[in-house]
Amino acid sequence: MARQMTEESDTTTSFAQRLLAWFDLSGRHDLPWQQGKTAYRVWLSEIMLQQTQVQTVIPYFERFIQSFPTIQDLACASEDEVLHLWTGLGYYARARNLHRTAQRVTQDLDGHFPRTVEALEELPGIGRSTAGAIASLAMGIRAPILDGNVKRVIARHDAVAGWPGSAKTLAELWRLSEKYTPFERVDDYTQGVMDLGATVCTRQSPGCTACPLRATCRAFQRDEQAHYPGRKPRKTLPERQTCFLILQRPDGAVLLEKRPSPGIWGGLWCFPETATPERTPATLEPLLPNGQQPLQALDSIQHSFSHYRLTILPFVMAIGQPTEVVAEVDSVRWIRPGSDVAVGLPAPVSQILDTLLQQQ
Numbered sequence: 001m002a003r004q005m006t007e008e009s010d011t012t013t014s015f016a017q018r019l020l021a022w023f024d025l026s027g028r029h030d031l032p033w034q035q036g037k038t039a040y041r042v043w044l045s046e047i048m049l050q051q052t053q054v055q056t057v058i059p060y061f062e063r064f065i066q067s068f069p070t071i072q073d074l075a076c077a078s079e080d081e082v083l084h085l086w087t088g089l090g091y092y093a094r095a096r097n098l099h100r101t102a103q104r105v106t107q108d109l110d111g112h113f114p115r116t117v118e119a120l121e122e123l124p125g126i127g128r129s130t131a132g133a134i135a136s137l138a139m140g141i142r143a144p145i146l147d148g149n150v151k152r153v154i155a156r157h158d159a160v161a162g163w164p165g166s167a168k169t170l171a172e173l174w175r176l177s178e179k180y181t182p183f184e185r186v187d188d189y190t191q192g193v194m195d196l197g198a199t200v201c202t203r204q205s206p207g208c209t210a211c212p213l214r215a216t217c218r219a220f221q222r223d224e225q226a227h228y229p230g231r232k233p234r235k236t237l238p239e240r241q242t243c244f245l246i247l248q249r250p251d252g253a254v255l256l257e258k259r260p261s262p263g264i265w266g267g268l269w270c271f272p273e274t275a276t277p278e279r280t281p282a283t284l285e286p287l288l289p290n291g292q293q294p295l296q297a298l299d300s301i302q303h304s305f306s307h308y309r310l311t312i313l314p315f316v317m318a319i320g321q322p323t324e325v326v327a328e329v330d331s332v333r334w335i336r337p338g339s340d341v342a343v344g345l346p347a348p349v350s351q352i353l354d355t356l357l358q359q360q
């Protein structure tokens with residue numbers, strides 16, 4: 001037993017030491033959020049990096065910092081401004097939670113992030129791993145993390161079977177992440193283990209020959225890198241269909257309405273929908289006024305959410321006198337394709353606006 005514990009301690013120490021040595025030589029040291037590091041910059045980058053790769057995040061991060069240099073600036077912005085800058089990053093709940101957390105920190109915490117993982121986790125959009133990353137990267141507090149890259153590194157290194165989304169596998173990965181997290185240089189270690197997963201222990205083709213963990217990696221020793229982490233059990237996503245009704249004025253402007261929040265695409269601007277089968281454009285056409293041009297069908301669009309797949313059937317309805325049809329209010333606007341609108345748009349809406357612009 002004593003021997004086993006000693007071996008485990010040796011491995012624990014050397015895991016972090018080897019990782020830190022690798023980080024010093026080969027890790028990433030010039031990411032924008034690593035310069036002038038603050039809890040605000042680290043938090044902003046960590047929220048953007050959830051589900052999104054570094055190269056995609058960098059220009060978004062830079063635009064956010066330019067528009068909102070401080071957390072107070074972000075807290076004071078309108079939700080539309082925040083969602084507008086987020087457009088294209090997806091998973092818009094992250095942007096809404098970002099805004100709420102900025103307001104909470106500014107109003108209730110005197111502009112300072114709390115300094116414990118537990119208190120950080122109470123803020124909107126901050127889970128255990130993000131809290132650990134903020135604590136370790138920005139504050140030097142020893143706290144484990146377990147983002148997608150780290151799950152992959154640890155699952156392979158220790159041959160942890162099972163899908164990381166299952167409670168049992170997740171608990172084991174957290175246990176190991178906690179075990180490997182060192183007491184010193186925790187900020188560099190956290191950055192290093194994330195970097196290793198992103199640049200060496202990649203999903204498709206891990207570069208084991210360049211990996212500092214190779215000597216103790218069980219997946220490498222068994223040539224079973226592709227077995228870890230275990231895959232999510234296959235589940236067929238339900239299919240749904242909706243029609244976008246695109247009202248278009250003679251000057252090209254189209255009608256968008258702000259979607260209620262919370263909900264799918266909450267707070268983003270979208271075309272009116274006719275989701276129910278009895279209100280498809282085919283059934284609407286007979287109801288159109290005399291002289292109304294027929295609806296123009298655009299190519300359908302497939303869009304995947306985490307829990308269902310959506311087929312969007314866009315139909316353009318050319319209209320004559322817009323002000324008699326609908327006036328602008330806070331949640332309804334006429335927007336010309338190609339104009340710089342400072343609101344958030346779901347990807348399919350941006351795609352349709354591009355199509356309409358090309359048609360002009």
Ligand code: SF4
Pocket residue numbers: 153156157200201202206207208211212213214217218219220225
């Ligand atoms: S040796 Fe290969 S599989 Fe193991 S942690 Fe390193 S890159 Fe990943």
